[in-house]
Amino acid sequence: MKTKMLTCLTLLLACGFGLFVFADSHEKEEDMNKLVFPKAYKTTAVSNGGKISGVVKFDGEVPEMKKLEITKDKAVCGVTDKFDEALVVGEGNVLKNTIVYLMDISQGKDFDKEAKPELDQKNCRFNPHVQLIPVGTALTVLNNDKATHNVHIFGTSKNNTSVNKQQTKNRKKMRLTGAKGAEGPVEVKCDIHGWMKAWVAYVPHPYFAVTNEKGEFTLEDVPPGDYKLGYWHEACGTNNKEPVKVTVAAGGEVKQDFTLKLKEAK
Amino acid sequence: MRSKNVVYLILILGLLSVYNLIFAQDAPEVSEKGKEVYEESCAHCHGTEGRGDGSAAENLLPQPRDFTRGLYKIRSTESGQLPTDQDLFDIITEGMPGSSMPGWETSLKADERWEVVAYIKTFYDGFKESETPPRQISLEGKIPYSEESIEIGKGLYTQFACFECHGQVGRGDGTSAPTLQDEWGFQSWPANLAQGWNFRGGNDIDDIYKRFIGGIAGSAMPMFEDPAFGLTIEQSIRYNELDNKVEMTEAEEEEYNQLDEKMGNAFEILDLMAEGSADEEQKQSYATAMKAFYEKSWHLANYVKSLSSEKRPEPAIGKNVLRSQYTEDDLPQIMDAAWDTLDSSYFPLVGQIIIEPRQFNPTIDSVNAKSFYNDTEVAFLFTWDDRTNNTEVKENEDTGKTFEDAIAIQFPVKIPKSPTAEKPYFLWGGRKAVYLWEWKASAADKITELTAKGINNAEEQEIQGDLQVEGKYTDGQYNLWIKRALKTDDKKDLQLEPGVFVPIAFSAWDGANGDVGTKRVISSWYSFVLEPVPSSRRFIYPPLVALLSFGLLVGLREFVRQRNT
Ligand code: HEC
Ligand code: HEC
Numbered sequence: 001m002k003t004k005m006l007t008c009l010t011l012l013l014a015c016g017f018g019l020f021v022f023a024d025s026h027e028k029e030e031d032m033n034k035l036v037f038p039k040a041y042k043t044t045a046v047s048n049g050g051k052i053s054g055v056v057k058f059d060g061e062v063p064e065m066k067k068l069e070i071t072k073d074k075a076v077c078g079v080t081d082k083f084d085e086a087l088v089v090g091e092g093n094v095l096k097n098t099i100v101y102l103m104d105i106s107q108g109k110d111f112d113k114e115a116k117p118e119l120d121q122k123n124c125r126f127n128p129h130v131q132l133i134p135v136g137t138a139l140t141v142l143n144n145d146k147a148t149h150n151v152h153i154f155g156t157s158k159n160n161t162s163v164n165k166q167q168t169k170n171r172k173k174m175r176l177t178g179a180k181g182a183e184g185p186v187e188v189k190c191d192i193h194g195w196m197k198a199w200v201a202y203v204p205h206p207y208f209a210v211t212n213e214k215g216e217f218t219l220e221d222v223p224p225g226d227y228k229l230g231y232w233h234e235a236c237g238t239n240n241k242e243p244v245k246v247t248v249a250a251g252g253e254v255k256q257d258f259t260l261k262l263k264e265a266k
Numbered sequence: 267m268r269s270k271n272v273v274y275l276i277l278i279l280g281l282l283s284v285y286n287l288i289f290a291q292d293a294p295e296v297s298e299k300g301k302e303v304y305e306e307s308c309a310h311c312h313g314t315e316g317r318g319d320g321s322a323a324e325n326l327l328p329q330p331r332d333f334t335r336g337l338y339k340i341r342s343t344e345s346g347q348l349p350t351d352q353d354l355f356d357i358i359t360e361g362m363p364g365s366s367m368p369g370w371e372t373s374l375k376a377d378e379r380w381e382v383v384a385y386i387k388t389f390y391d392g393f394k395e396s397e398t399p400p401r402q403i404s405l406e407g408k409i410p411y412s413e414e415s416i417e418i419g420k421g422l423y424t425q426f427a428c429f430e431c432h433g434q435v436g437r438g439d440g441t442s443a444p445t446l447q448d449e450w451g452f453q454s455w456p457a458n459l460a461q462g463w464n465f466r467g468g469n470d471i472d473d474i475y476k477r478f479i480g481g482i483a484g485s486a487m488p489m490f491e492d493p494a495f496g497l498t499i500e501q502s503i504r505y506n507e508l509d510n511k512v513e514m515t516e517a518e519e520e521e522y523n524q525l526d527e528k529m530g531n532a533f534e535i536l537d538l539m540a541e542g543s544a545d546e547e548q549k550q551s552y553a554t555a556m557k558a559f560y561e562k563s564w565h566l567a568n569y570v571k572s573l574s575s576e577k578r579p580e581p582a583i584g585k586n587v588l589r590s591q592y593t594e595d596d597l598p599q600i601m602d603a604a605w606d607t608l609d610s611s612y613f614p615l616v617g618q619i620i621i622e623p624r625q626f627n628p629t630i631d632s633v634n635a636k637s638f639y640n641d642t643e644v645a646f647l648f649t650w651d652d653r654t655n656n657t658e659v660k661e662n663e664d665t666g667k668t669f670e671d672a673i674a675i676q677f678p679v680k681i682p683k684s685p686t687a688e689k690p691y692f693l694w695g696g697r698k699a700v701y702l703w704e705w706k707a708s709a710a711d712k713i714t715e716l717t718a719k720g721i722n723n724a725e726e727q728e729i730q731g732d733l734q735v736e737g738k739y740t741d742g743q744y745n746l747w748i749k750r751a752l753k754t755d756d757k758k759d760l761q762l763e764p765g766v767f768v769p770i771a772f773s774a775w776d777g778a779n780g781d782v783g784t785k786r787v788i789s790s791w792y793s794f795v796l797e798p799v800p801s802s803r804r805f806i807y808p809p810l811v812a813l814l815s816f817g818l819l820v821g822l823r824e825f826v827r828q829r830n831t
Binding site for chain 1: 441446483491
């Protein structure tokens with residue numbers, strides 16, 4: 001009798017679980033191109049934290065960077081050449097603009113409160129191309145052009161990150177209120193100058209880094225422990241399926257390099 | 267045993283409800299009726315789960331709305347807010363002109379429409395989560411429609427940079443137009459403001475005003491804040507004037523800097539307001555600045571309204587048939603003012619969806635035509651709006667392959683004896699042949715005469731060159747001028763005679779919209795006629811009639827007088 005009941009129960013649970021997974025599978029698919037955030041994050045003082053650093057490299061034939069066609073406002077936009085920045089590979093195949101981060105950290109240091117994220121528009125190019133913004137922190141968008149831009153952030157409306165605001169040439173500065181929840185990276189576009197593209201990620205904790213020209217990243221003050229180390233890159237995708245496991249010792253330093261390949265074309 | 271089974275049953279039921287609690291806690295209360303209506307009438311476009319991925323969605327542009335993101339274009343509510351139930355009800359009732367979203371006023375009862383409103387709201391949790399009703403846009407301070415307001419609005423249209431997407435005169439031909447995408451990554455053409463009847467949310471002044479203030483969520487059209495925030499209308503105009511000066515005097519420079527600073531401060535306050543950290547004084551100046559902004563927006567709405575006729579023009583049938591007007595003079599050239607004296611006839615066009623490849627998302631609304639003739643020749647002026655001037659086939663990574671813009675004007679080879687007699691098949695003929703004038707944007711001064719017996723069965727005529735032609739593209743509009751002798755030596759050509767109704771039809775191609783071959787927009791048969799001349803008799807008759815009636819009168823008076831005596 002007991003076994004019968006157990007079978008019943010297991011079956012039921014299996015069914016339920018199946019349904020649950022099934023219902024959620026659609027979302028999971030989209031999430032493969034997004035960052036992974038912890039369920040909750042608590043700020044605490046971190047003493048004797050460790051450090052994770054490394055270099056991200058690109059594996060594969062480096063395509064020539066595509067020069068963007070400047071279709072309008074040439075007097076302002078055409079003064080510098082612009083390239084598609086989806087894949088910026090430096091000498092030694094190092095890869096710029098990769099986000100490297102801890103997926104599952106649940107407590108650690110606070111954000112640098114002084115930091116004021118800025119997105120610049122100059123000669124009709126967004127700078128930086130990939131940027132991290134703490135949840136709740138305003139993004140200041142600069143217009144250093146004698147041209148009208150519109151800042152279109154393709155977020156979801158759930159976190160109120162979806163924005164599409166015009167910034168005429170008169171308006172040198174515009175602050176966009178902070179996001180309500182963690183999300184991203186989401187695309188930023190100027191529809192008026194269709195080639196202008198960038199990415200922002202609204203992050204819930206400070207253990208995120210974007211690789212520089214040399215492909216380097218550093219995460220500091222990491223409380224000792226085991227973590228999953230993730231990456232995101234516009235053209236190379238994520239390692240959400242198989243994050244790298246790292247163990248940080250008190251005061252220790254972990255070196256972890258990555259070698260990324262282009263995302264498989266859909 | 268039995269009782270045990272019952273226990274299991276209860277257990278299972280209990281578990282099921284726990285399961286429901288855990289996994290489906292936010293399953294909405296589904297209105298059965300709404301679901302039924304939805305699945306029958308909406309799901310094939312909007313998808314059973316409201317993701318906008320129904321079986322018919324693939325070919326549609328714009329795509330059917332994905333209801334799971336809570337983004338709605340047509341709202342009476344402020345930017346970033348959800349629509350009201352009334353907004354949803356209205357859009358379902360009226361449909362979205364210029365897109366494939368039909369209106370349901372006649373095919374669904376009002377209560378069915380309300381049920382379906384409730385149902386589509388269940389696709390997005392935000393509707394449930396929001397505690398306060400969405401903030402509605404206030405229509406206070408509306409400025410009456412007047413020439414003066416339109417003039418102010420025209421200036422603001424430039425200052426607000428609407429032209430970047432909508433073009434200098436508003437035909438949706440702005441330099442940014444070809445690359446615009448909506449948030450779902452699909453091409454999104456800016457509205458042609460001269461065709462207000464295609465606005466998704468209606469072209470009443472109030473509607474237009476709401477679209478600026480509330481934004482069109484999910485589209486490329488940005489939300490506007492006053493580009494000269496904090497300045498009055500007079501100051502805005504002055505600022506623009508100074509801004510456009512190549513050189514400023516010292517005094518002007520000072521004035522400019524003052525205005526610039528005023529604006530800078532106002533923008534700072536705008537940001538503080540958004541962050542909720544403005545003090546009382548700042549709130550005060552914000553309110554003043556917003557008042558000026560709303561005022562400007564009303565002028566802008568009035569200007570946009572003035573660009574289009576109220577309704578879609580009546581098609582060229584009945585009294586609107588294309589009537590070629592007789593003139594004794596030489597026929598006017600393409601840009602002559604003489605054309606302005608004529609009303610144009612409107613030929614609506616629709617996507618060709620009969621033969622593969624089809625066009626489900628037409629971008630050319632219509633062709634307008636005018637015509638003059640004299641004793642030997644006839645001239646036509648065909649006009650149609652097209653947002654882009656495509657003169658060649660182009661491969662573009664971002665916008666896909668584009669083709670050449672073109673138009674074809676179609677007549678039957680044999681003019682039917684009576685208007686009710688059978689005409690050739692309207693799609694470039696069939697058993698009965700049609701005669702065509704085909705013009706392409708790549709060769710603006712060339713036109714090809716064709717004979718066709720089917721859409722894929724056209725042949726160039728041997729004898730060409732009977733037609734004079736000139737084509738021009740300006741501000742999102744093609745003007746095509748064609749002149750020909752009333753009678754030609756080529757037997758295969760159309761021979762024209764006053765008073766005879768000639769069937770006419772059109773095909774047009776917008777290369778930027780992927781139009782090529784059978785993928786195009788088409789019209790059915792209409793007709794045109796050389797309006798019978800006020801022949802010389804016209805000038806004899808009236809005096810004659812006058813004379814006769816005078817004579818009659820005199821005679822009558824004589825008659826009466828004689829009888830009386
Ligand atoms: C033939 C396909 C089709 C059918 C059938 C259809 N729709 Fe739509 N619907 C669309 C398209 C396409 C859009 C988007 C138009 C646009 O974005 O301009 C849309 C948009 C909408 C919107 C969004 C309005 C807004 O402000 O953004 C609502 C609400 C809507 N439909 C409700 C319905 C309901 C309810 C039904 C059934 C009674 C229905 N639709 C049937 C194609 C369809
Ligand atoms: C960045 C490009 C862009 C700019 C700048 C822009 N628009 Fe638009 N506009 C669009 C697009 C795209 C649509 C079509 C939206 C849709 O239905 O998806 C549109 C639609 C409209 C509509 C039709 C609304 C409806 O109900 O269908 C009006 C009216 C309009 N715009 C007016 C303006 C005015 C006035 C300005 C300047 C204050 C302006 N637009 C600036 C891109 C733009």
